[in-house]
Amino acid sequence: MLDTVRIAPGKRVDLxxxxxxxxxxxxxxxxxxxxxxxxxxxxxxxxxxSATKKRAVLAxxxxxxxxxxxGAVAHCIGPLNPGIVTVSSFKAPTPIELAHDFLWRIHxxxxxxxxxxxxNRSHYEDVLVVRVEDLVPKEQxxxxxxxxxxxxRNLVDEGTIVLKFFLNISRDEQAVQLQQRIDDPxxxxxxxxxxxxxxxxxxxxxxxxxxxxxKTSTEWAPWHVVPSDRKWVRNLVITKxxxxxxxxxxxxxxxxxxxxxxxxxx
Numbered sequence: 566m567l568d569t570v571r572i573a574p575g576k577r578v579d580l581x582x583x584x585x586x587x588x589x590x591x592x593x594x595x596x597x598x599x600x601x602x603x604x605x606x607x608x609x610x611x612x613x614x615s616a617t618k619k620r621a622v623l624a625x626x627x628x629x630x631x632x633x634x635x636g637a638v639a640h641c642i643g644p645l646n647p648g649i650v651t652v653s654s655f656k657a658p659t660p661i662e663l664a665h666d667f668l669w670r671i672h673x674x675x676x677x678x679x680x681x682x683x684x685n686r687s688h689y690e691d692v693l694v695v696r697v698e699d700l701v702p703k704e705q706x707x708x709x710x711x712x713x714x715x716x717x718r719n720l721v722d723e724g725t726i727v728l729k730f731f732l733n734i735s736r737d738e739q740a741v742q743l744q745q746r747i748d749d750p751x752x753x754x755x756x757x758x759x760x761x762x763x764x765x766x767x768x769x770x771x772x773x774x775x776x777x778x779x780k781t782s783t784e785w786a787p788w789h790v791v792p793s794d795r796k797w798v799r800n801l802v803i804t805k806x807x808x809x810x811x812x813x814x815x816x817x818x819x820x821x822x823x824x825x826x827x828x829x830x831x
Contacts (some may be wrong), residue, residue, distance in 0.1 A: 566590070566805065567805060569589060569620050570583070570792070572778050572779075572790060580774070586738070603804040607644050607808050611645040611649060617679070618678050618679035619679075620814060623675060623683075626684065627729070629739060630695065631742035640804075649679065651676060653674040655686045671688045677743070692777055693777060718783070729786055729787070731790050734794060736815070739826060
């Protein structure tokens with residue numbers, strides 16, 4: 566299943582090959598059972614990351630407005646001990662952030678070893694929003710793909726597992742989700758009229774995402790295009806990808822030093 570959503574380095578990307586409403590051959594009832602088991606395993610693996618303190622994990626979520634980033638974080642990161650998780654969300658940069666290079670604010674919140682970092686939006690805004698909204702010149706944002714690849718390579722070389730998820734929602738499903746934010750009083754706080762302006766540029770954003778996927782899906786930090794019209798498919802793909810990546814580390818629980826074994830507490 567993961568092979569169908571993972572973007573191979575250097576591969577040409579056509580988002581039509583990744584339907585947002587895909588079930589990936591899964592049955593909902595069976596998928597929910599799988600998710601529950603994977604969440605239990607993820608909790609254990611998170612404990613190993615914390616106990617061994619040899620690696621860090623960075624899970625990065627990108628997607629259009631209402632794609633389900635908050636829900637993905639809640640359902641797929643939720644099983645972890647909150648004490649080892651830091652969630653960062655990146656909005657328009659502040660004046661002091663603009664005075665530095667675009668990755669300065671990102672590097673400050675990357676997770677230390679023994680912990681998980683979650684980016685709800687990320688440094689990829691600097692090749693998405695700034696491109697479509699023409700916030701910086703092309704010669705500036707076009708250089709950032711290589712800078713991002715080098716930045717993530719450095720993170721990986723220093724012990725961070727980088728997991729990148731593009732939550733692929735259809736335009737029709739986005740309309741449903743945005744309408745709910747207007748109709749449901751408990752979701753009014755989520756609605757932003759700017760989302761509608763971005764929706765008018767749907768095709769431009771899809772092209773920006775396509776180029777992002779092609780230029781920044783690498784061997785050390787590949788992208789996963791996650792079908793997100795169905796929340797259960799989204800949650801299954803993300804949780805499985807995280808568990809699979811962490812299981813490859815073959816971590817074991819640290820043992821007490823010989824002199825501390827067999828101590829009897831009285």
